[in-house]
Amino acid sequence: MSLTLDVLRAAARDIAAAVSSGQMSARAVTAAALGHVDARNPQLNAFTDITRARALAKAAAIDAGHAPRGALAGVPYAVKNLYDVAGVVTRAGSKINRDNAAAATDAFVVEKLEAAGAVLLGALDMDEYAYGFTGENVHDGDSRNPHDPRHMTGGSSGGSAGAVASGMVAFALGSDTNGSIRVPASLCGLFGLKPTYGRLSRRGVFPFVASLDHVGVLARSAGDLALAYDAMQGRDSGDPAQAAREAEHVLPLLSQGATGLRIAVAGDYFRRSGRPECFAAVDAVAAALGATRDVVVPSAAAARAAAFVITAAEGAAFHLSRLRQRPQDFDAAVRDRLFAGAMIPAEAVLRAQKLRAWFRGRINALFEEVDIVLTPATPCRAPLSGQKTIEIDGADVPVRANLGLYTQPISFIGLPALTVPLWTPGEHLPIGVQIIGPPWREDLILRVAHELERKGVAHAPVAP
Amino acid sequence: MIDDASLAAWCDAMAALLDLPIERGDRAEILANLRLIARQIGLVGDVALDDLAEPAPVFRA
Numbered sequence: 001m002s003l004t005l006d007v008l009r010a011a012a013r014d015i016a017a018a019v020s021s022g023q024m025s026a027r028a029v030t031a032a033a034l035g036h037v038d039a040r041n042p043q044l045n046a047f048t049d050i051t052r053a054r055a056l057a058k059a060a061a062i063d064a065g066h067a068p069r070g071a072l073a074g075v076p077y078a079v080k081n082l083y084d085v086a087g088v089v090t091r092a093g094s095k096i097n098r099d100n101a102a103a104a105t106d107a108f109v110v111e112k113l114e115a116a117g118a119v120l121l122g123a124l125d126m127d128e129y130a131y132g133f134t135g136e137n138v139h140d141g142d143s144r145n146p147h148d149p150r151h152m153t154g155g156s157s158g159g160s161a162g163a164v165a166s167g168m169v170a171f172a173l174g175s176d177t178n179g180s181i182r183v184p185a186s187l188c189g190l191f192g193l194k195p196t197y198g199r200l201s202r203r204g205v206f207p208f209v210a211s212l213d214h215v216g217v218l219a220r221s222a223g224d225l226a227l228a229y230d231a232m233q234g235r236d237s238g239d240p241a242q243a244a245r246e247a248e249h250v251l252p253l254l255s256q257g258a259t260g261l262r263i264a265v266a267g268d269y270f271r272r273s274g275r276p277e278c279f280a281a282v283d284a285v286a287a288a289l290g291a292t293r294d295v296v297v298p299s300a301a302a303a304r305a306a307a308f309v310i311t312a313a314e315g316a317a318f319h320l321s322r323l324r325q326r327p328q329d330f331d332a333a334v335r336d337r338l339f340a341g342a343m344i345p346a347e348a349v350l351r352a353q354k355l356r357a358w359f360r361g362r363i364n365a366l367f368e369e370v371d372i373v374l375t376p377a378t379p380c381r382a383p384l385s386g387q388k389t390i391e392i393d394g395a396d397v398p399v400r401a402n403l404g405l406y407t408q409p410i411s412f413i414g415l416p417a418l419t420v421p422l423w424t425p426g427e428h429l430p431i432g433v434q435i436i437g438p439p440w441r442e443d444l445i446l447r448v449a450h451e452l453e454r455k456g457v458a459h460a461p462v463a464p
Numbered sequence: 465m466i467d468d469a470s471l472a473a474w475c476d477a478m479a480a481l482l483d484l485p486i487e488r489g490d491r492a493e494i495l496a497n498l499r500l501i502a503r504q505i506g507l508v509g510d511v512a513l514d515d516l517a518e519p520a521p522v523f524r525a
Contacts, residue, residue, distance in 0.1 A: 304507075305508050308504045312497075320482070324485065327489060332490060335489050336493040336497055339479075339484055339486055339494045339497075340475075340497035341501070342478070343478035350519055351513070354513050354520075355508055357520040358513055
């Protein structure tokens with residue numbers, strides 16, 4: 001059977017359609033994707049583990065009719081290396097976890113993707129224990145931006161972004177505690193979805209900050225995000241934070257577009273502390289959508305600060321035994337932040353949790369008046385790999401602390417949010433805009449993203 | 465604003481109480497992170513919250 005589709009650039013839905021109809025074999029798709037991984041990964045360092053035998057066996061099973069030809073039949077994908085993959089050690093970007101036994105079973109959402117026919121190619125590079133926004137890792141090496149490997153991918157789902165932007169896979173799973181899907185999606189020119197907190201099961205995903213951790217997906221179109229997201233939905237008693245909601249599929253709703261939605265641009269906090277290109281990108285999206293309204297997200301700086309405090313304290317508490325027993329095996333920058341986080345007084349953490357409930361109430365009131373809020377996803381395009389500061393408003397500010405400036409207040413209260421990629425003529429690196437919706441309305445943000453794609457405003461080309 | 469001496473004393477006391485081997489890390493970096501955290505705590509404190517405000521629900525029975 002010959003290839004009739006460029007599987008390295010094709011949408012997941014087109015690959016699945018070709019495999020399901022018999023136009024292409026899953027084996028041919030998988031072999032092409034693995035060949036591309038072999039060619040590109042040495043430069044981009046997206047994969048830390050390649051599950052070649054598993055991928056080829058799954059493809060053969062699909063072709064033989066022994067595995068489902070579901071909505072993702074034959075579609076190659078990969079997962080951040082904090083997801084359990086049967087037979088693979090869940091390293092979570094760390095040196096320490098490599099001493100653990102290999103996972104016995106797949107994470108819940110991986111099981112769901114497998115049931116839909118997707119073909120797993122492997123596990124992906126990330127910031128150590130997901131505590132970072134750069135995609136840099138002292139143990140596994142830095143993931144590199146496919147659009148210019150001198151630049152960082154962003155993180156912590158850096159390998160996930162690199163794998164999708166380079167065409168090695170059609171989509172990849174990431175995780176997002178403070179922006180770790182939305183930031184690399186912005187820097188690598190991808191669509192990146194962080195669903196509502198509690199929507200998707202996190203069973204089999206190595207935690208960072210349990211009260212803030214989300215699983216999600218990066219892809220090259222809103223349609224592919226919706227396809228993967230729909231496949232991963234489902235109730236699971238194995239994640240105590242999962243909400244008691246049935247699956248609410250979004251793919252059939254995308255064609256409704258953005259007409260009739262009340263869309264606003266966030267001002268104040270979200271119009272400060274960024275480079276001009278991030279605000280220009282928001283304005284371009286607003287103009288395309290006919291959005292003329294401005295809103296103020298109240299106390300966004302305090303919300304971000306509270307997310308910072310909870311992250312530091314809860315992350316440190318989770319890693320306390322490892323900090324005591326193997327401090328030398330951490331990335332020094334992660335270790336010293338966790339040491340400091342362990343020393344935060346309880347009153348400060350509880351006050352941050354009180355602010356969280358209060359802030360949620362204020363934002364719920366805001367969403368009585370609007371359906372969608374637009375903000376920058378990141379304050380700048382991708383910095384150079386290893387770059388420590390960026391220039392904003394004439395001052396040099398730290399890269400690591402500022403890449404999540406606009407994402408942290410949003411995940412703090414678990415709102416569904418999505419990055420769409422924009423490209424400026426003459427610039428070879430993209431920048432993302434964050435589309436935010438009310439709780440449980442992933443359908444709205446995906447409809448807006450799809451509309452922007454349809455209008456040609458947002459798109460995610462495979463890096464040359 | 466917490467002064468550097470107080471922050472350093474807090475760091476050393478907490479490290480002893482929590483049995484944290486901070487000598488295996490970079491104390492100056494830990495103190496820099498504590499200064500950053502103290503600023504964030506200050507920002508959180510700038511929002512007036514009622515004494516009876518409930519924290520975000522993180523547990524469901």
